[in-house]
Amino acid sequence: MEKIWLIIKREFTTRVRKKSFLVTTLLVPIAFAAMIIVPILLATSSSEHKRIAVVDNSGLFDNKFPDSKGTYFKYLHDQNIDSLKQHYADQGYEGLLYIPQFDISRPSGFEFYSSGQASITIESSINKDINDIIEKKRLEMQGIDQSKMEGIRSNVEVTFKNGRDEKKGSSWVAYGVGYASGFIIYIVLLLFGTSVMRGVMEEKVSRIAEVMISSVKPFQLMMGKIIGIAAVGLLQFCIWGILITAIYSLIPLFFSPESMQAAAQGGGAMAQASHADQVEMIHKMRELVGSIPWGLIIPCFVLYFLGGYLFYSSLYAAIGSLANEDASDIQQLTIPVTVPIIIGIMIMMKAVQDPGSPLAVWGSIIPFTSPMVMMARLPYGVPGTVPYWQLVLSLLCLIGGFIGTTWVAGRIYRTGILMYGKKITLKEAMKWVVRKP
Numbered sequence: 001m002e003k004i005w006l007i008i009k010r011e012f013t014t015r016v017r018k019k020s021f022l023v024t025t026l027l028v029p030i031a032f033a034a035m036i037i038v039p040i041l042l043a044t045s046s047s048e049h050k051r052i053a054v055v056d057n058s059g060l061f062d063n064k065f066p067d068s069k070g071t072y073f074k075y076l077h078d079q080n081i082d083s084l085k086q087h088y089a090d091q092g093y094e095g096l097l098y099i100p101q102f103d104i105s106r107p108s109g110f111e112f113y114s115s116g117q118a119s120i121t122i123e124s125s126i127n128k129d130i131n132d133i134i135e136k137k138r139l140e141m142q143g144i145d146q147s148k149m150e151g152i153r154s155n156v157e158v159t160f161k162n163g164r165d166e167k168k169g170s171s172w173v174a175y176g177v178g179y180a181s182g183f184i185i186y187i188v189l190l191l192f193g194t195s196v197m198r199g200v201m202e203e204k205v206s207r208i209a210e211v212m213i214s215s216v217k218p219f220q221l222m223m224g225k226i227i228g229i230a231a232v233g234l235l236q237f238c239i240w241g242i243l244i245t246a247i248y249s250l251i252p253l254f255f256s257p258e259s260m261q262a263a264a265q266g267g268g269a270m271a272q273a274s275h276a277d278q279v280e281m282i283h284k285m286r287e288l289v290g291s292i293p294w295g296l297i298i299p300c301f302v303l304y305f306l307g308g309y310l311f312y313s314s315l316y317a318a319i320g321s322l323a324n325e326d327a328s329d330i331q332q333l334t335i336p337v338t339v340p341i342i343i344g345i346m347i348m349m350k351a352v353q354d355p356g357s358p359l360a361v362w363g364s365i366i367p368f369t370s371p372m373v374m375m376a377r378l379p380y381g382v383p384g385t386v387p388y389w390q391l392v393l394s395l396l397c398l399i400g401g402f403i404g405t406t407w408v409a410g411r412i413y414r415t416g417i418l419m420y421g422k423k424i425t426l427k428e429a430m431k432w433v434v435r436k437p
Contacts, residue, residue, distance in 0.1 A: 003216045007224025008231065011199075015232045025236050029243035036251055052122075053093040055081055057101050060137060065129050071122065073097075085113055097126065104141070107134055174379040175352050181301055181375035182348040189308055189341050189371070192233050193316040194334075196226055200320030200413075201330065219410045222321075226313045230306060237305075297378055300391075307398040308371030311405055312337065318409035321416035322429055333429075344369035351376040355385050367401030370394045 015021055050071045056062055065073040074093070076084070081098060088096040095114040102109055110130060112118060139146055200222075216224075315337045323330045347369055351360035355377040364374035364386070374394050377386050415432045 004220050004224045004227070007216065007221060008228040011225050011228025012231050015229065016235070021232070021236070025239050028240050029247060032244050033247045033251075036247075050094040050122075051092060053084065053088050053091070053096045054099070055079055055084065055096070056099045058099050061099055061130070061133055064133055065126075068125065071125075088113065089115055095122070104134065104137060177297065177379040178352045178355070178376040179348075181297070181379070182345070182352070182372040185301075185305055185308055185371045185375055186341065186345045186348070188233060188305060189312050190338075192229055192309055193312045193337070196229050196313045197316040197320035197330075197334070199225060199229070200317050201323040219414065222314065222317045222410060222413045223406075226310060226317060229313070230309050233309065293378075293382060296382055300378055301375060303395060304371040304375055304398070307395070307402060311367055311371070311398065311402045312341065314402070314406045314409035318412040318416065318429070321413045340368040344372040348372040348376045355380045361390065365390065365394045365397055367398045370398055
């Protein structure tokens with residue numbers, strides 16, 4: 001155990017001291033901060049006002065297009081439309097909206113001119129405003145009171161509750177949390193698993209492994225390397241969590257709610273709602289996020305993170321021990337290990353939509369896919385969607401799978417790490433597993 005600890009310490013300190021560790025550790029929080037701060041700065045620093053000329057030959061839309069922040073409509077009368085099409089930009093207009101005389105029952109002929117492609121915000125808002133105005137005119141012609149029509153429309157919202165304590169929940173929140181958790185584990189399995197494989201390959205090709213194996217057993221070397229890299233990954237995740245939380249908490253101190261709302265301008269419900277509605281929406285979002293069983297999600301994420309990593313890293317270490325001087329040959333051998341991970345993310349995408357389906361249930365129990373699939377199901381509720389027996393069975397199978405893959409990988413690693421100058425096939429490596437030591 002002391003030798004394994006020394007290898008763990010060596011792997012941990014060597015990787016933490018690398019510049020690449022510092023760069024990747026800081027890059028994720030910086031990218032997170034940029035995704036929030038840059039839109040705010042662009043929204044608050046922009047002083048550009050877009051003026052759009054409107055020629056309405058129908059008379060139906062006169063002074064009815066609402067001005068929004070940064071976009072203003074100017075209604076022009078008695079203008080030559082052909083001349084205006086050529087010179088609207090010279091008069092300081094970003095675009096020209098032409099509305100001809102039309103049949104209210106079959107409206108057509110609306111045209112918008114601009115020097116380039118109109119933005120999706122302008123396009124969607126103009127289309128919406130035109131259709132709303134035509135709809136109101138049709139109701140008026142049919143003698144239907146608009147206020148009565150609004151009163152007739154139904155806007156019932158069903159309150160969905162989960163669990164025996166009947167907490168208010170949301171399938172969209174559960175979907176987002178489950179998808180994010182499963183996808184993070186998917187990335188971890190690929191990145192850190194291949195990191196273990198490359199580390200083993202480098203030590204074998206450079207003959208460092210020969211020196212180390214003279215004082216430790218191959219299995220001890222493999223386990224020390226796997227656990228050491230896992231510790232680096234956990235440290236990185238902890239730093240990310242602390243920095244992202246700090247950034248999220250500090251941003252409101254430097255930017256006003258108005259500037260943050262301006263960054264969201266462009267069609268979001270939060271941007272268009274009043275202050276009272278925004279407060280209510282924020283309260284609802286917090287309530288829905290609070291419905292997620294974080295006390296179970298976070299420990300299970302750590303368990304499946306470690307279990308999935310240890311399960312696959314031992315296999316990646318075994319594959320790395322089969323490398324020779326031509327490292328490109330190892331790509332074929334990684335396929336049997338990489339394919340189950342890809343299958344797992346595909347099942348996870350189905351599980352977040354239907355967490356109770358047989359495919360999702362079995363995918364969350366089989367250790368090859370359970371780290372991703374089970375994390376996609378857990379936010380939907382325990383024991384409602386995921387019974388306790390399924391969660392316990394899944395963890396036991398993952399632990400048993402890790403022990404089994406470690407035993408298989410250890411037998412392959414023991415022979416492969418000292419074999420040079422020969423191209424090793426997967427079939428030959430499997431013979432080492434069943435061969436008596």
